[in-house]
Amino acid sequence: MSDTVRTLNTAGMAPTKQVQCWSDALTDLCGRFDVDPMEASSLEARINFTTVSRLKLCQIEASQHRITHTASRVRASDHPYVKILFQTHGVSYFEQNGRHIEILPGDCLAYDVSCAHTIVSPSFTRHEVVIVPQELLKERGFRPGKMSACKLSARTGTGRIAYDFVHAAFGEATKLSASSAVGVADSLIDILLLPLREADMVFDRVGPEAMYVRAQAFIREHLRDPELSIDQISTALGCTKRYLHMLFSERGVTVSDYIWRARLQNCRQELETQAGKTITDVAFSWGFSSSSHFSRVFRKCFGIVPSAVHKAQHGGLSSDIS
Secondary structure, three states: OOOOOEEEEOOOOOHHHHHHHHHHHHHHHHOOOEEEOOOOOOOOEEEEEEEEOOEEEEEEEEOOEEEEEOHHHOOHHHOOEEEEEEEEEOOEEEEEOOEEEEEOOOEEEEEEOOOOEEEEEOOOEEEEEEEEEHHHHHOOOEOHHHOOOEEEEOOOHHHHHHHHHHHHHHHHHHHOOHHHHHHHHHHHHHHHHHHHHHHOOOEOOOOHHHHHHHHHHHHHHOOOOOOOOHHHHHHHHOOOHHHHHHHHHOOOOOHHHHHHHHHHHHHHHHHHHOOOOOHHHHHHHOOOOOHHHHHHHHHHHHOOOHHHHHHHHOOOOOOOOO
């Protein structure tokens, strides 16, 4: 199962304790921050947070306050995250690298946590946040050294779709199996990046990361093709097989392993959710041509045989292969 939802509420604490607890909570999530309730006599704040694979999902509400990540504390290795914030109530003011951005309900703000910044909320605010490790974004063509804070609308279009997905993922996070959480996290990152891609803010179109992203997309589109191979991929992308091997090996996986793991993840998801299909139907629909080979690699990947997943999800129904 995925992580539980954890809660911190500063209500009822002494004012100095409220500030310290809030600072500690932010530190645990994404790095050290100074917290200032400004002229208020207390800091009434609440955070619910959970994880989906390596993503951190948060629902945050707080009375007036200022948080600051100062230049003297900036060490990128301590803050290797990009934060994607959806404002749902109140107004906040963000400052980074001389830029000043007003954040209203319905706005989405994406920014690099490793750069010094300040967020001022002069009255009660509420927002939902996804904290994404930069390493996950690099795999999708993200350029962490070139990103500027980006404000987008979450009221319509891809921004609205991204927000709805985040909200749903938080609500269902505790019900996800470990393998499903990985798939949800991958999908969530791709959906979150849709509005950023449209803004053309943070992606390299010609470098190795861009080629890796294109290779991933091609593989996903042709995953059911049993003839999918590195020859087919390199021809479609106009690059050499050697270059493709290099792109994947730098990320600790071969092209072939990436394909088979992606197929196995999809097979497991269908076995868990689609009762009307036999194990053989599922395996063959995702490019496997041998039932015995599928069962063997499935067990190697997940530690259980396909029939165990099938029976567990569908009340002991008989299956055609183990």
